[in-house]
Amino acid sequence: MQPPATHSHPATPRQYCIAALLMLALLVVPASAQPDSQASLSQADLSPQQLFEDFLHFARLGKFDLADAYARRLLEQPDLDPVELLRIADADRRSIDTLILIINNSSIGERATRILDLIREGEFAVRRDVDRIKANIEKLGGPPQMEHAAVQRLVESGEYAVPWMLRTLQDPARERLHARVLAALPKLGHAAVNPLVAALRTPDEAMRGQIIRVLGQIGYSQALPYLQKVLLDSEVTSATRAAAEEAIRQVSRAARRLPEGSPATAFFRLAEQYFDEHGSVAADPRQATANVWYWKSANQALEAIPVPQRIFGPVMAMRCCEEALEIDPADDATIALWLAADIRREARLGLNVESPVPGEPIEADETRPADFPPALYFTRTAGARHAHLVLERAVRDRDPAVALGAIAALRAVAGEASLIGTQQPEQPLVRALEFPQRLVRLRAALALANALPKSAFAGSEQVVPVLAGAIQPQVVERFVVVEPDAENLNRLAAALRQMPAEVIAESNFYKAMDRARAELDGVTAFFLATDMTAPNVGSAVSALDQEFLFAAVPVVLLVKPQEEAIARELGAGQGRLGQIEAGVDPETLPELLSAVRARAGQTPIDEALALELALRATRTLNRIALDGRTVLNHEAAEPALISALAVENEELRVSCVEVLAKTGTATAQRAVADVAFDPANSESLRGVGFAALAESAKRYGNLLDSPRVDRLLTAAREEADLVMRTAASQALGALNLADNKASEIIRAFHRG
Numbered sequence: 001m002q003p004p005a006t007h008s009h010p011a012t013p014r015q016y017c018i019a020a021l022l023m024l025a026l027l028v029v030p031a032s033a034q035p036d037s038q039a040s041l042s043q044a045d046l047s048p049q050q051l052f053e054d055f056l057h058f059a060r061l062g063k064f065d066l067a068d069a070y071a072r073r074l075l076e077q078p079d080l081d082p083v084e085l086l087r088i089a090d091a092d093r094r095s096i097d098t099l100i101l102i103i104n105n106s107s108i109g110e111r112a113t114r115i116l117d118l119i120r121e122g123e124f125a126v127r128r129d130v131d132r133i134k135a136n137i138e139k140l141g142g143p144p145q146m147e148h149a150a151v152q153r154l155v156e157s158g159e160y161a162v163p164w165m166l167r168t169l170q171d172p173a174r175e176r177l178h179a180r181v182l183a184a185l186p187k188l189g190h191a192a193v194n195p196l197v198a199a200l201r202t203p204d205e206a207m208r209g210q211i212i213r214v215l216g217q218i219g220y221s222q223a224l225p226y227l228q229k230v231l232l233d234s235e236v237t238s239a240t241r242a243a244a245e246e247a248i249r250q251v252s253r254a255a256r257r258l259p260e261g262s263p264a265t266a267f268f269r270l271a272e273q274y275f276d277e278h279g280s281v282a283a284d285p286r287q288a289t290a291n292v293w294y295w296k297s298a299n300q301a302l303e304a305i306p307v308p309q310r311i312f313g314p315v316m317a318m319r320c321c322e323e324a325l326e327i328d329p330a331d332d333a334t335i336a337l338w339l340a341a342d343i344r345r346e347a348r349l350g351l352n353v354e355s356p357v358p359g360e361p362i363e364a365d366e367t368r369p370a371d372f373p374p375a376l377y378f379t380r381t382a383g384a385r386h387a388h389l390v391l392e393r394a395v396r397d398r399d400p401a402v403a404l405g406a407i408a409a410l411r412a413v414a415g416e417a418s419l420i421g422t423q424q425p426e427q428p429l430v431r432a433l434e435f436p437q438r439l440v441r442l443r444a445a446l447a448l449a450n451a452l453p454k455s456a457f458a459g460s461e462q463v464v465p466v467l468a469g470a471i472q473p474q475v476v477e478r479f480v481v482v483e484p485d486a487e488n489l490n491r492l493a494a495a496l497r498q499m500p501a502e503v504i505a506e507s508n509f510y511k512a513m514d515r516a517r518a519e520l521d522g523v524t525a526f527f528l529a530t531d532m533t534a535p536n537v538g539s540a541v542s543a544l545d546q547e548f549l550f551a552a553v554p555v556v557l558l559v560k561p562q563e564e565a566i567a568r569e570l571g572a573g574q575g576r577l578g579q580i581e582a583g584v585d586p587e588t589l590p591e592l593l594s595a596v597r598a599r600a601g602q603t604p605i606d607e608a609l610a611l612e613l614a615l616r617a618t619r620t621l622n623r624i625a626l627d628g629r630t631v632l633n634h635e636a637a638e639p640a641l642i643s644a645l646a647v648e649n650e651e652l653r654v655s656c657v658e659v660l661a662k663t664g665t666a667t668a669q670r671a672v673a674d675v676a677f678d679p680a681n682s683e684s685l686r687g688v689g690f691a692a693l694a695e696s697a698k699r700y701g702n703l704l705d706s707p708r709v710d711r712l713l714t715a716a717r718e719e720a721d722l723v724m725r726t727a728a729s730q731a732l733g734a735l736n737l738a739d740n741k742a743s744e745i746i747r748a749f750h751r752g
Contacts, residue, residue, distance in 0.1 A: 067102075071112065099116045124287060138177075141176055159291060161188065169207055189218060189220075196211050200212070205237055209239060215251070216248075224259050228248065229327070231245070264325075268320070281313075291307075311349060311365060322338070339382055340402050354404055376412075379405060380413050384410060391428040391429060398551045404440060410447055419453075430457065431459075433462045434462070437553075445463050445617075449624060454630060460632065467620060471656070472643065473649060477524040478501060478522060481496070509532060552576065556577075558581075638660070638663050650682065653685060666705075672692045673711075673731075674689075683724065686727075691727060
């Protein structure tokens with residue numbers, strides 16, 4: 001066979017293997033697709049069908065440059081119809097297999113992926129075509145071969161066929177089709193469960209019995225809570241009750257377990273599956289939206305409300321919790337799960353979960369009314385006990401958005417007793433001090449510190465150091481890069497340091513991790529090369545998952561040529577994993593990183609937020625210092641406070657000076673004095689410095705060294721500005737020096 005043709009790079013052994021795989025596995029090439037050069041590509045009138053067939057032909061030959069050229073022309077076609085592309089692909093029974101092989105094993109996977117996505121889009125459009133669904137329902141009444149084909153088409157339509165099949169059952173004029181529809185419905189399988197359980201709300205007792213029997217035949221455990229709920233209805237007929245009991249037995253046999261607990265418990269467990277986005281109930285990640293089904297009493301029919309795919313899990317978790325609360329209104333765990341799901345839903349819509357003010361989502365959630373309150377409204381209303389339960393779940397799941405929402409509620413409604421308490425040795429708010437995301441740690445520390453706790457608690461010694469970490473308002477990211485290629489490692493590290501950022505760059509993962517634990521206050525993101533060894537990249541991601549501090553941190557895979565499949569497999573279902581080409585242009589790094597962080601739910605700390613946090617931290621430290629009885633010791637933040645005196649923002653510098661005035665060390669008092677003495681500072685800042693020096697002196701006496709005492713005396717005696725001179729003299733008097741300096745000042749004004 002001929003080696004793969006390339007125009008810019010020599011063929012690699014891997015490319016030869018890919019070509020061989022494609023040739024051996026897919027020997028059938030359409031007769032109409034036999035070009036052997038780029039001549040036909042130059043023609044302007046090539047149809048989508050010709051372009052698609054030629055793309056597959058050259059891909060199967062391993063001529064990836066030519067295949068990619070045809071793929072590009074195909075994707076550039078104006079008004080390319082996904083349904084038409086699906087029809088073209090269906091003509092070659094091995095086209096999808098070829099596309100998947102190309103995507104997983106070649107250098108042209110990107111365009112092949114886009115083509116496959118268009119084909120999937122065509123499949124989706126065909127599935128929900130109402131005219132097609134109605135026609136296939138009618139064909140159920142035909143001879144066996146027609147009926148069999150119609151059933152297959154309805155199975156392809158899945159959940160979209162259910163409303164029309166139920167309407168057929170509701171129509172007495174179509175009674176001839178009823179038995180055929182009831183025979184076909186169970187064959188729809190899992191896809192039919194959600195619309196069918198929603199339809200159990202029908203007041204038509206006969207149809208409800210039919211739906212129950214279909215759910216039993218499908219045998220999917222997702223239906224169990226709804227079937228159990230039927231048995232709670234005292235008004236159902238004995239026939240409906242018997243049908244529900246039999247369906248529960250059928251589903252239990254299929255699931256190989258008996259239902260445990262009440263229907264409320266069953267709904268709570270199903271809600272947890274939706275919240276965790278368990279594979280058995282998760283939305284199809286290939287689709288942009290997912291359907292939430294409702295039974296509309298006005299027209300006695302099913303209605304689907306599409307929601308963004310990423311909020312399907314939270315929305316369904318909320319619905320299941322609501323079902324559980326209808327049965328057991330006082331269950332704390334169910335209330336807390338609803339609150340957590342609402343916060344997660346809000347975060348994934350791009351809203352600020354810490355804000356009590358309604359925001360504008362990036363996409364609408366039509367399952368909620370227009371005046372639906374923000375998540376914080378509900379969490380505050382539920383009180384501290386439920387907010388703690390929400391935070392406990394967030395810490396366990398390492399979910400930063402849910403953690404921030406819970407802490408915001410606690411900050412508003414909880415006092416010392418409910419924030420810390422003694423009923424648990426390890427409170428969720430204290431555990432949040434070690435949360436992977438820095439913002440969550442800071443919010444937790446602020447909430448704990450503002451309670452001014454009077455008794456020691458597990459983790460109390462961590463509060464002030466976390467606050468101290470917030471005092472520097474400059475945004476400095478922290479990255480860890482693991483890349484065996486030394487040249488690329490240095491290139492990426494240099495680019496990241498320009499953001500600005502602290503960067504640990506190593507060729508060995510374990511060495512990088514040891515340095516990250518020792519040198520960094522948290523990590524913004526990990527960059528891991530797909531060709532790393534000892535451990536490989538999959539094992540490295542698993543190791544990060546096992547370490548609490550790093551488990552929620554975004555991971556960016558540096559994808560090497562021919563390793564797209566590894567990256568795709570690792571990233572499946574993991575929102576915190578992103579990928580970029582290992583040779584990425586450094587200028588695009590910030591934008592790419594921002595997208596990965598958004599998927600991971602990591603709220604970036606920009607300059608405005610960093611300053612707000614720094615001011616909140618210093619003001620909280622000031623409250624701690626003024627209280628004097630709290631178990632928290634503000635003096636642990638002294639180095640950070642002194643360091644922040646060099647920042648540009650004067651408001652923050654004033655706040656730091658005020659805390660240092662209440663810190664009984666020589667270094668603190670001398671740092672305050674230096675602020676007052678510095679002529680480069682504004683008069684207002686210098687005035688604050690002299691006042692703070694006076695306060696420090698009154699509290700702790702003179703801790704200045706001789707040179708600073710002399711400078712203070714000079715200022716009190718010689719400052720040209722009378723206001724500054726008066727402020728300096730007040731500080732001098734507060735020092736209460738043993739050798740009375742007042743005489744020197746008085747004599748300075750002697751005029752003979």
